[in-house]
Amino acid sequence: MNALPRTPAPHRPAAGPPTPGARLALEGATLGRPGHPALHGVSLEVPAGQLLTVVGPSGCGKSTLLRTFAGLLAPLGGRATADGEPVTGPAADRALVFQEDALLPWRTLRGNVELPLAVQKVTRTQRRAEAARWLGRVGLGEWAGQLPHRVSGGQRQRAQLARALAGAPRAVLMDEPFGALDVQTRAGMQDLLVEVLRDTRATVVFVTHDVDEALFLGDRVALLGEGALLGTREVPHPRDRTAREAAATRALRREVLGALTTG
Structure with missing residues (x-):
């Protein structure tokens, strides 16, 4: 089973023990809001360090599944767990990234990236250094002092990614984060995500609603439809841009599209 390379989280002491990604699971879970379930009987495990992509038609419950893992929605039945413990609410070690950049408009890009570190009570000097390092990683070093409305949508998404990863979360939950971007910017953000995740263990x-994006980024892809988890599939060439037309990738794309059409 493929997993992203793992190294210690950046702002923890190098001599300390490495922190693994969180193992996430749903056990016979019914997901949604009271009186309005979106998914029924979902059993799904995401091993530590794996990148799972989730695809399905609009309204099938993709965002509901993500918000359940984030602790924003409690299961209506069954269990949601992180490392075997029930998810009972949001936690600092599970970062959520939205399609809208969700940056605080009155804070500079640097101030936004520092925010999760301030919540963790990292010293001002250290969080300033970490924010600068992460903004540099996503190509925004020279824009650190700008307010969000002064930069492009792609740059705001880069800043949101830096903010999510600066706090060294054990799980990163991403809700169609590149869906509003143009094709070229979206491909660049996909490549950037792959690059920066090489240095985390999350x-x-x-x-995503984009099957090609799912098959490029994911170690596995989960298929949702008709109020249920239709299944999961292993991705044959994860994060390999040159494998788009490989026979195994093309076969999986046809299978996924077929499952979503009939599901």
């Missing part, structure tokens, strides 16, 4: 659940 487990990633990435919701």
Whole structure:
């Protein structure tokens, strides 16, 4: 089973023990809001360090699944767990990234990236250094002092990614984060995500409506439809841009599209 390379989280002491990604699971779970379930009987495990992509038609429950893992929605039945413990609410070690950049408009890009570190009570000097390092990693070093409305949508998404990863979360939950971007910017953000995740140990659940994006980024892809988890599939060539037309990738794309059409 494929997993992203793992190294210690950046702002923890190098001499300390490495922190693994979180193991996420749903056990016979019914997901949604009271009186309005979206998914029924979902059993799904995301091993530590894996990147799981989730695809399905609009309204099938993709965002509901993600928000359940984030602790924003309690299961209506069954269990949602992180490392075997029930998910009872949001936690600092599970970062959520939205399609809208969700940056605080009154804070500079640097101030936004520092925010999760401030919540963790990292010293001002250290969080300033970590924010600068992460903004540099996503190509925004020279824009650190700008307010969000002064930069492009792609740059705001880069800043949101830096903010999510600066706090060294054990799980990153991404809700169609590149869906509003143009094709070229979207491909660049996909490549950037792959690059920066090489230096983390985080487990990633990435919701998308784009099958090609799912098959490029994911170690596995989960298929949702008709109020249920239709199944999961191993991706033959994860994060390999040159494998788009490989026979195994093309076969899986046809299978996924067929499952979503009939599901």
